Structure formats: C-alpha cells, structure tokens
Amino acid sequence: FISRCRKTELSPQTLLQQIAVHKSKWQVEADFLDIMVELYGDYLTCLKVEGKEDFDGLLRRATAEIAAGQTEFTRFMKKQHGDLAKLRFLLIDEYQDFSKLFHSMVEAIRQRNTDLKLFCVGDDWQAINGFAGSDLSYYENFSSNFPNSKQLQISTNYRSAxxxxxxxxxxxxxxxxxxxxxxxxxxxxxxxxxxxxxxxxxxxxxxxxxxxxxxxxxxxxxxxxxxxxxxxxxxxxxxxxxxxxxxxxxxxxxxxxxxxxxxxxxxxxxxxxxxxxxxxxxxxxxxxxxxxxxxxxxxxxxxxxxxxxxxxxxxxxxxxxxxxxxxxxxxxxxxxxxxxxxxxxxxxxxxxxxxxxxxxxxxxxxxxxxxxxFAAVAAKSDRLKVFVGNQLDRGSSPTHAIKDFVQQDGYKRSSLYGNFCWVRSFAQSDLNINTLTSSKWSECADGVEVHILDEQDNLVGNYRIDAGKWTALMEYSSKA
Incomplete structure (x- = not known):
C-alpha cells in the first residue's frame, strides 16, 4: 500500500482526500484505510528523521533536481560524465511497465531538453508488474502523452516455434x-x-x-x-x-x-x-x-x-x-x-x-x-527394493498376519503390479537373502511372495514363503 502511494506521488494529505471520496465496500476495508493514513504519514516522518530514503523517494528527488536545472550527471564511479540537457536520444525499454514516477522524470528531462527524441519499446501483452505500481495506461495513452509520435507494430516472434x-x-x-x-x-x-x-x-x-x-x-x-x-x-x-x-x-x-x-x-x-x-x-x-x-x-x-x-x-x-x-x-x-x-x-x-x-x-x-x-529416471545410487506381498491365490490374509513385524522392520505400504504389498529400500551392499530369511516376519510368513527389484525396475529375485519356508522362483545373487 505504501509503495502504491509512493509510486503515484501521493502525500498524506492527498491520500486522506482520496479516501474521503472513496466508497469502501467492506468495513474491514474502511478500517484498513483509516489505519494506513496514519501509518503512511509515520513512514515518511521516519525516513526524514533518520535521514533515509526509499527508491521511490530517490526518483522523486532526482526529478526535482532535474526540474531545478541540475542536468549534469556522472556514472561508473564518476568515470563517465554527461548532461541530460544535451542528450539526443532517450531509449525506454519495457515501456508497458512505466509508472507515474518515471513519467514525471521523463517530462522533467524534456522540459530541459526540448530537442530530445524518445524511443520507447514495450509489449502490453507482457504488462505483469501492476502489483509493483506499474501503470499500463502510459503505454495505452502513448499518443496522447507524446503528440506527433509514430508507433510501429513488431509482431514477429523470433524466439519460439x-x-x-x-x-x-x-x-x-x-x-x-x-x-x-x-x-x-x-x-x-x-x-x-x-x-x-x-x-x-x-x-x-x-x-x-x-x-x-x-x-x-x-x-x-x-x-x-x-x-x-x-x-x-x-x-x-x-x-x-x-x-x-x-x-x-x-x-x-x-x-x-x-x-x-x-x-x-x-x-x-x-x-x-x-x-x-x-x-x-x-x-x-x-x-x-x-x-x-x-x-x-x-x-x-x-x-x-x-x-x-x-x-x-x-x-x-x-x-x-x-x-x-x-x-x-x-x-x-x-x-x-x-x-x-x-x-x-x-x-x-x-x-x-x-x-x-x-x-x-x-x-x-x-x-x-x-x-x-519419456523414460523414467532412476536414482544414482545402487539400491534395491524388497516387496513383501500376498501370493496371488491366497487373498489378503498373509500380509495382514505379519503387518506388525514388517512395519517394525521399516517396511512401508505400497503396491506392486497393482496389488497391495509392503516395501523397503536397501543399499545393494547391505542386502543378502539371510538378511530377509532371518527376520521375524519371515518366520511367521505363510502364503507370502517376495519380489526384489533394482532401481531400473528389473526383477532380480523372487521367492515364495509358505509356513516360514522360502522357495526360490528366481534366486537373488548379491552380485546381481
């Protein structure tokens, strides 16, 4: 809110006048405006007392200096010197994002340099900074602001297919x-x-x-x-x-x-x-x-x-x-x-x-x-996933019976080939069949099937467990 006030060059008094004729639709809006009048005045007072300035204030000061006749300037650590009153051309890019502050500065320069030629480039389809105080009306009213100007349409897009x-x-x-x-x-x-x-x-x-x-x-x-x-x-x-x-x-x-x-x-x-x-x-x-x-x-x-x-x-x-x-x-x-x-x-x-x-x-x-x-992207690490699920003809009871044990072992709910299962990821160097067969859930498993997949979803091991006994359908090798 304060930024909008600054960019539209409102004084606390002018702000108060605008609020007086503004019709608030909601009580919270009216209360907010009452508070902001006081806060805005306090903000400006604070800047003055502490000898500080915001960017909008710097623009206003610069504009005032130009209007008073101070047109000489330096840049690049005072290595380059110039005079706004002697410039031949002024190029303004992103003109769709112009604001009252910038317009006031340009007008001050033109008052001191009546021969100055403006060259403005903008695209109203890319006016996206209204939230920051930009005002598209300066683009839309270009001919009114600068009589006898010419406008050229550049409609060719050289970037995109x-x-x-x-x-x-x-x-x-x-x-x-x-x-x-x-x-x-x-x-x-x-x-x-x-x-x-x-x-x-x-x-x-x-x-x-x-x-x-x-x-x-x-x-x-x-x-x-x-x-x-x-x-x-x-x-x-x-x-x-x-x-x-x-x-x-x-x-x-x-x-x-x-x-x-x-x-x-x-x-x-x-x-x-x-x-x-x-x-x-x-x-x-x-x-x-x-x-x-x-x-x-x-x-x-x-x-x-x-x-x-x-x-x-x-x-x-x-x-x-x-x-x-x-x-x-x-x-x-x-x-x-x-x-x-x-x-x-x-x-x-x-x-x-x-x-x-x-x-x-x-x-x-x-x-x-x-x-x-579009191919799936695998992780860089060599990890394996162990899926503990039900044998296809055994319903959901087998994994339900061991769910507390697999959860204690760090397995999480998942699915494989469209069927519910439990899954845990292992570093390849940490996994061998003894790690699995010696687990508590393995001892209690009946009607369970285990699939071991690598990071590329290749099946590298497959077992059935009945009454705690493991039968290999595809033997897993720690070298796989």
Missing part, C-alpha cells in the same frame, strides 16, 4: 494483433495431468504420492539427451502439489524450505554435475525476458492462473479489482508460455484447469503427452 506462438496467441485472442512465428518449426506443445500419470514401480516406490517430481525428471532427461536446457516455471515461490522431499535422503541439500530453490536442487541431484546448470526452476515473474529450450508450466490451474489473494480489497483505492487482477494474470500466463523456444509442457488438473487454458483449448487443441516416450 510456431506451436508455442499459436498457444500464446490463443491466450491473448481478441486483445491485439496476434504474433507471427519467424520459425518454420512447429515445436512441441503438450498438456500433462498428474492424475493420469502412471509411475513405474521404481518411481512409485521412491516418490510415493509425489507425481510431480518423476514427471519433471522424465522431461529433464529428455531435454538433456537432446542437448537442451529445461526450465520449470511456478506461479509462486512454492511448487504446486506434493513433493516428497523425505524420499531423497538429503539429495535436496537437506533444506527445510519447500520453495523453488529446494526443488531445483532436488531435480539436479539426479543428473551429472556438468549437466545440472541446464535445469532451472523459477517463478513466472522471475523468468520474464528469459527463455528455455523446454519450458514446463507447473501449475496451469484455477487458483494459480489467476491467483486472486483476498487482500486485494485493500488496494481498491488505486483501482484494483478482480477484473484487473485477472487481466494481469492472463498476461503473466502468456509470458510464462512464451518463454519456450522449442517445447512447452503444461501441467494442469482436469477438474480445475485454469480458465486461461480453457480459452486456449477453444482455439488450439492441446495434445496430451505420451509418457511412454
């Missing part, structure tokens, strides 16, 4: 001239639903209910095999969905945080050191202006696109509304999609798709990804 450009156009349909792909390559655009993902036995054992990690790992391996980089984009600092960090035994660096940095460390841990820098995890906001060969949108669901926080009501004074938030969220979704150069994978949920994705599907059919084309 045709399929990616088409998806971006579908999101922004009816909101301006569509982009044209310079590339003749169609690229890849897929939709992926975690609910439809069928993990391998190894993936299910290692990741449990976490489907996000094995899905992204498969895509990362596919990208790296093609000598491409991969970027995973999240709407917030925390990846959507359950990520089973406990299963990775410190591969994530041992962090207790659940943010994108931890997820990035986890993903990278599955690949050789020299390839890890090709795997990035970022927020959609943080990756604006950048690109990746393969881009994964991790959370194209309602509640993320758009993400409407309940505290939006406290910014109604500045024109905030559900519609303005939704419009900006659509533009953010467009930015996220168009970071992809070659391949785009959109994770969503069939029951709660983002409405923006639903708009895409009306004009651009999205193909579901075929996971059979």
């Amino acid at each position: 045709k399929g990616v450009v088409a998806v971006g156009n579908a999101v922004m349909r009816g909101r301006g001239k569509p982009a044209i792909a310079h590339s003749a390559d169609s690229g890849h655009v897929w939709m992926a639903m975690p609910g439809l993902f069928a993990p391998t036995v190894n993936e299910q054992t290692r990741h449990g209910d976490d489907k996000i990690t094995p899905m992204v790992l498969r895509l990362a391996a596919w990208a790296l095999e093609r000598n491409q980089d991969i970027v995973v984009l999240c709407r917030t600092q925390n990846p959507l969905g359950f990520v089973n960090y406990k299963a990775h035994q410190g591969a994530d660096g041992g962090s207790q945080d659940n943010g994108i940095e931890r997820f990035q460390v986890l993903l990278r841990s599955y690949f050789p050191e020299h390839l890890r820098s090709k795997i990035k995890v970022s927020t959609a906001h943080g990756f604006k202006g950048l690109q990746g060969s393969v881009v994964v949108i991790l959370d194209a669901v309602a509640g993320c696109y758009p993400l409407i926080h309940q505290d939006w009501i406290f910014l109604r004074l500045f024109g905030e509304s559900v519609q303005t938030i939704t419009d900006e969220a659509r533009r953010l979704f467009y930015v996220a999609l168009t970071r992809a150069v070659d391949s785009l994978v959109i994770f969503t949920d069939g029951n709660k798709k983002s409405p923006f994705l639903a708009d895409v599907e009306q004009h651009f059919p999205l193909r579901s990804i075929k996971w059979a084309d």
